[in-house]
Amino acid sequence: MCLSTRASRSPFQKQENEIRKIAFSPFPRPAPADMLSPMNRRHALRALAGAPFVLRAQPKRPPNVVLFLADDLGSADLGFRGAKDLRTPHIDRLAAEGVHFTQAYSNGPVCSPTRCALLTGQYQQRHGVDGVIYVGERTRGLSPDALLLPEVLKTRGYTSGLFGKWHLGYPKENFPTRQGFDEFIGHLAGNIDYFHHVDRQLNPDLWNREQLFKDPRYFTDLIAAEAASFVDRHRQRPFFLYVPFNAPHDPFQGPGDRPEKPFGEKRDRKTYASMIESMDTAVGRVMERIRAHNLDRDTAVFFLSDNGGVPAVASNAPFRGHKGSLWEGGIRTPLLARMPGAFPAGSAHSMPCAGMDLFATAAELAGASLPAGHRLDSVSLVPACRGGQAPPRESLFFHNQAPKQGPQRALLQNGWKYRREATGEDRLYHLAQDQSETRDLASTEPQRLQQLRATYEAWLRDVMPA
Incomplete structure (x- = not known):
């Protein structure tokens, strides 16, 4: 989305200045490691919605x-x-x-x-x-x-x-x-x-x-x-x-x-x-x-x-x-x-x-x-x-904490699923061949289990830092 400011003086000068400090980019965009604070993001969007900016002509209204x-x-x-x-x-x-x-x-x-x-x-x-x-x-x-x-x-x-x-x-x-x-x-x-x-x-x-x-x-x-x-x-x-x-x-x-x-x-x-x-x-x-x-x-x-x-x-x-x-x-x-x-x-x-x-x-x-x-x-x-292929996603992560229970974990990656029960037991399933999760392969695929567990632990540290 392209934006341009009006030349005349604005009653929303404070909002405009705030926006100028933050570069906006078209969607989608790779996620950098450093994030704006949530409050700054919200202020920026509110300013963008209310400040006197104009959109370039669009072929039709968005859906x-x-x-x-x-x-x-x-x-x-x-x-x-x-x-x-x-x-x-x-x-x-x-x-x-x-x-x-x-x-x-x-x-x-x-x-x-x-x-x-x-x-x-x-x-x-x-x-x-x-x-x-x-x-x-x-x-x-x-x-x-x-x-x-x-x-x-x-x-x-x-x-x-x-x-x-x-x-x-x-x-x-x-x-x-x-x-x-x-x-x-x-x-x-x-x-x-x-x-x-x-x-x-x-x-x-x-x-x-x-x-x-x-x-x-x-x-x-x-x-x-x-x-x-x-x-x-x-x-x-x-x-x-x-x-x-x-x-x-x-x-x-x-x-x-x-x-x-x-x-x-x-x-x-x-x-x-x-x-x-x-x-x-x-x-x-x-x-x-x-x-x-x-x-x-x-x-x-x-x-x-x-x-x-x-x-x-x-x-x-x-x-x-x-x-x-x-x-x-x-x-x-x-x-x-x-x-x-x-x-x-x-x-x-x-x-x-x-x-x-x-x-x-x-x-x-x-x-x-x-x-x-x-x-x-x-x-x-x-x-x-639209009939094509979405960018491939390497992994999907799941974590659930119910009251008075241990946390449950799950990771999907390349057709495999790693699970940890609330009891702490680790399981491994090849979903591509076993969508009903009837064959636990944790004992026969120890290296794969270890790799998926390590990947999960890294994700958990990212989303739930101590």
């Missing part, structure tokens, strides 16, 4: 970006992934009309870490979000100094809206509206009752920007309507629409299951399936508004889940494990990318990628710039989305 995020979705629990006991025609249509990344991962096996990586484009460990932010941790949240995707897109004129689950902090300084989102309707906690809209401690948790409000609608229907309305209101300018569903996270309540008391639920497969179908209807409702405004070919749409499903109701087949674990079943996710005319319909890519890669992908699609020195772990998937 809209829509990101649907399911919650605790089993990797096999969609029609196009083979589910026989539920229907997801709208998500299946995204798959048929777009690109399916068949080896995609969430950045963690639980909610908060995945969301942190997704919105920052960095491993969540860099921000101290290595596990769930629990409902009782009322003073904890993602640092306001973190640079989030909506802040980057704002420099290109985007309006950003979040409709759904935040789960990155409870204090006002951590609200989405303080971290780049222009609009927010949803909840802060890890889950809420779908009808009573309270969290596990029975705190009211339905927000419009920074104010609590009441609404009788089933939560999935509510955010579908609000997200569709966002498209209607902002169709004339580029927008970033982030729809992180609570579904199908517990409590297991279908749209017809209004309980008398909060968190009453039917913990069975049938109810879980009805929640997924409701989510699919919500996706269809938003997509209908995009088509109604002739924005179909000007909108990049992505769909994925924050982690694998829970064992009581979900299917993560053919993968081993479930939510909370670093087995493939805990971190593998469907990932779809759709943009008619730009992304080839019905295509597939087997390259390993992660949710955090959507940060770099969206920034490149928008033509956005990052502050010089800002380090991303994200890799843009735009070349792969």
Whole structure:
């Protein structure tokens, strides 16, 4: 993105001077070792968004970006992934009309870490979000100094809206509206009752920007309507629409299951399936508004889940494990990318990628710039989305720390996966030949195990320095 200053005196002289001290570079850019402080990055982007700079003429406005995020979705629990006991025609249509990344991962096996990586484009460990932010941790949240995707897109004129689950902090300084989102309707906690809209401690948790409000609608229907309305209101300018569903996270309540008391639920497969179908209807409702405004070919749409499903109701087949674990079943996710005319319909890519890669992908699609020195772990998937090959990623790292347990580790590299259990036991799998992780090769490949362990230790020192 090219910038030029106006010749006349500016009332924003202080902002202009700050920007002149920091060189901006087109996206993408190799990450240098020295990084700007988070506060400087944020100040620079705010100045860039508000200062009297002008963009050179662009051939067309940048594309809209829509990101649907399911919650605790089993990797096999969609029609196009083979589910026989539920229907997801709208998500299946995204798959048929777009690109399916068949080896995609969430950045963690639980909610908060995945969301942190997704919105920052960095491993969540860099921000101290290595596990769930629990409902009782009322003073904890993602640092306001973190640079989030909506802040980057704002420099290109985007309006950003979040409709759904935040789960990155409870204090006002951590609200989405303080971290780049222009609009927010949803909840802060890890889950809420779908009808009573309270969290596990029975705190009211339905927000419009920074104010609590009441609404009788089933939560999935509510955010579908609000997200569709966002498209209607902002169709004339580029927008970033982030729809992180609570579904199908517990409590297991279908749209017809209004309980008398909060968190009453039917913990069975049938109810879980009805929640997924409701989510699919919500996706269809938003997509209908995009088509109604002739924005179909000007909108990049992505769909994925924050982690694998829970064992009581979900299917993560053919993968081993479930939510909370670093087995493939805990971190593998469907990932779809759709943009008619730009992304080839019905295509597939087997390259390993992660949710955090959507940060770099969206920034490149928008033509956005990052502050010089800002380090991303994200890799843009735009070349792969367009039918080519994305830059190869040598490794993907995972780390999860649950309360009262040892840390879990995982590293993917060149078709191999190194895992350390919470008990401290090391394992090794050749995923290219054993995606279900049934043959532990740690004892027969000791040198490979040692090399991968050393690579992991070096990464851990980088993202979680002592």
